[in-house]
Amino acid sequence: MSNSKPSCTPSKQRTVNEDRNADFFDGWGEYHDMVGSLDTYSNSARALDSELAGRVVDVGSGGVVNYDCSRIAELVLVDLSEVKQAGSSWPSCVRPVLGSAVELPLETGGYDCLLMQMVVHHLAERDFATTRERVGQAFREAQRVLRPGGRLVVLESVMPGVLEWAERLAFPLTRRILAWMGHPLVFQWRAASLRRLAVEAGFGTAKESWVPRGRWMIFLGRRMPTALVPVRFVKLVATKAG
Numbered sequence: 001m002s003n004s005k006p007s008c009t010p011s012k013q014r015t016v017n018e019d020r021n022a023d024f025f026d027g028w029g030e031y032h033d034m035v036g037s038l039d040t041y042s043n044s045a046r047a048l049d050s051e052l053a054g055r056v057v058d059v060g061s062g063g064v065v066n067y068d069c070s071r072i073a074e075l076v077l078v079d080l081s082e083v084k085q086a087g088s089s090w091p092s093c094v095r096p097v098l099g100s101a102v103e104l105p106l107e108t109g110g111y112d113c114l115l116m117q118m119v120v121h122h123l124a125e126r127d128f129a130t131t132r133e134r135v136g137q138a139f140r141e142a143q144r145v146l147r148p149g150g151r152l153v154v155l156e157s158v159m160p161g162v163l164e165w166a167e168r169l170a171f172p173l174t175r176r177i178l179a180w181m182g183h184p185l186v187f188q189w190r191a192a193s194l195r196r197l198a199v200e201a202g203f204g205t206a207k208e209s210w211v212p213r214g215r216w217m218i219f220l221g222r223r224m225p226t227a228l229v230p231v232r233f234v235k236l237v238a239t240k241a242g
């Protein structure tokens, strides 16, 4: 089991919402236990079973290694959160690294798979245009570090299209409410938007499939019955042209 300290200090100043994310997850002591106990996350882990092999990067890992590692030779866990990236017991193939999804401190073209599990909605910042640009930048970074033929695997909670539009319109209000709640800014995409952003970032193909919802999930930092939350779970697999 690996228990190493994370390497690298992010080279740039963190953004406002990166700071909020790091503080929020650093201070959320029971996060791993909650993820481990909820059926929705067992379903998403199962959906990853056949996806991860070789040299793998898990961006926004939160220190959660809830998937099969038997075919993984090296697993780089990238996160802003220093606490979540230290002190956990992981398989020996793990290398924790501090860094941001939009500027990965990793070499170009060296990895077979890059996973983003429940992290894209956290790449929100200031307004819709900035948020869209940041997700695009994170996907371009994924494209950069993957080898030709490598795959970006995004597991994400997504909204129906009409609610994505409502979120866009209500962005300034949502930003204030979430700040008042002490929650980092989030923006929940619809599946088709994620696919479009992956293709715009240069991925040759991008296909999505649905992951069954469990009875319980985490929403805005709380354990919630999924029946009360208007999201579905999607797995998007985008391949870098060979």
Ligand SMILES: C[S@@+](CC[C@H](N)C(=O)[O-])C[C@H]1O[C@@H](n2cnc3c(N)ncnc32)[C@H](O)[C@@H]1O
Residues within 6 Å of the ligand: 018, 021, 022, 025, 035, 059, 060, 061, 062, 063, 064, 078, 079, 080, 081, 084, 099, 100, 101, 102, 116, 117, 118, 119, 122, 123
């Ligand atoms: C909801 S948790 C998901 C953790 C884990 N992937 C899982 O599926 O349980 C979101 C994680 O993304 C991280 N995060 C947020 N913004 C990030 C960014 N810009 N770069 C890297 N990680 C980020 C947070 O620190 C947090 O650990």
